[in-house]
Amino acid sequence: MANTFYEISTVTVGSGGASTIDFTNIPATYTDLLLVSSVRTSRAAYHESLNMSFNGLTTDRTNKRLYSDGSSLVSTSGSTMYGGQASGATATASAFSSSSIYIPNYTSSNYKSSSEDEASENNATSALLAINANLWSSTAAITQITLTPENGGTIQEYSTATLYGIKNS
Amino acid sequence: MEKPTKVVMDCSTGIQEIIELTDEEIAQMEVDRANAEADRATREAEAEAKAEAKASALAKLAALGLTADEIAAL
Numbered sequence: 001m002a003n004t005f006y007e008i009s010t011v012t013v014g015s016g017g018a019s020t021i022d023f024t025n026i027p028a029t030y031t032d033l034l035l036v037s038s039v040r041t042s043r044a045a046y047h048e049s050l051n052m053s054f055n056g057l058t059t060d061r062t063n064k065r066l067y068s069d070g071s072s073l074v075s076t077s078g079s080t081m082y083g084g085q086a087s088g089a090t091a092t093a094s095a096f097s098s099s100s101i102y103i104p105n106y107t108s109s110n111y112k113s114s115s116e117d118e119a120s121e122n123n124a125t126s127a128l129l130a131i132n133a134n135l136w137s138s139t140a141a142i143t144q145i146t147l148t149p150e151n152g153g154t155i156q157e158y159s160t161a162t163l164y165g166i167k168n169s
Numbered sequence: 170m171e172k173p174t175k176v177v178m179d180c181s182t183g184i185q186e187i188i189e190l191t192d193e194e195i196a197q198m199e200v201d202r203a204n205a206e207a208d209r210a211t212r213e214a215e216a217e218a219k220a221e222a223k224a225s226a227l228a229k230l231a232a233l234g235l236t237a238d239e240i241a242a243l
Contacts (some may be wrong), residue, residue, distance in 0.1 A: 011178045011185060019173040019190060019198065025181035051205065058201055072220065076212045080205060148198065150205045154173070163180065 001104070002031040004169035010162040017042070017154040021147045021161050026106075028141055030165030033103040035145060037161040038096040039086040041153030046091045047120035047128050049150040052083025052101065054112065056144055060137040067130035081134035083147045085118035086155070092123040096159060101134075107141040173198075 008030075011021050026033070041048045053061065061081045067074055084099030091097075099118035106112060116132040136142075145163070149155060172189040179186070190198070230240050 009178045009180045009183060009185075011176050013176055014187065016174060016187065018176040018187070020175040022175055022177040023180055024177055025179050027180060051201065058197065072216070074212070074216045076215075078208045078212070080201075080208065148201065150202070150209075152198075152202045155176075163178075 002166040002168050006165045008163045008165050013155050013157055013159040015157050017156055023145045023163050026143050028107045030167045032166040033106050034164040035101045037084045037099050039159040040096045040156040041086040041149045043088040043151050043153030045088040046122050046126045048086045048088050048153045050084040050147045051150050052081045053146045054136050054142045062135045064133045069128045082116055082132040085120050087121050095121040097121045109139045112136040
């Protein structure tokens with residue numbers, strides 16, 4: 001694993017909100033990528049998961065997910081990749097959920113794995129924690145990352161996402 | 170009605186833009202959303218079935234005379 005972090009770009013969502021957050025033209029000059037987000041959406045629930053896609057493609061994605069809402073621990077498999085967690089409209093006002101995704105070897109010609117952890121922020125008894133192992137079965141280098149709310153919520157103002165490149169100094 | 174937008178950060182320039190989604194992107198988003206809902210429903214049904222099977226198994230073990238501590242030790 002590389003050892004030095006460089007901020008590539010930060011997205012801050014404005015007053016109109018947004019359906020997705022996109023990082024495009026990601027430079028190929030690093031070894032790994034780290035995407036850290038703080039997000040709230042308009043979904044009428046206390047949380048909303050964020051799906052992730054690379055290079056504008058929603059194909060060849062799989063996921064192993066372990067999550068809990070405090071009442072049970074659930075393990076699932078799916079045909080998406082998870083890219084974070086958002087607080088929803090019924091979560092505590094002004095709460096934003098925190099997530100981080102680590103994407104090693106994003107320019108390699110092998111399939112791309114990524115690991116992700118997330119926690120919904122909510123000053124109440126309902127909350128969700130999850131860890132995810134994603135796989136994109138593509139040999140293409142990752143040049144674009146898109147985060148999309150899973151249930152159709154709109155990403156709210158002041159949500160942020162920061163992309164870091166990591167390489168050996 | 171205004172079209173939904175996306176926030177796009179061009180990492181090569183550092184310029185952030187707000188762009189309206191195309192009809193194709195909106196249609197794809199609807200498909201993805203429907204797939205996500207279907208996946209979620211499947212996951213929840215599987216989890217519920219598993220929980221019911223576990224409860225049934227625990228009840229049967231208790232009916233055989235195992236104590237709660239003995240069942241927990243399995």
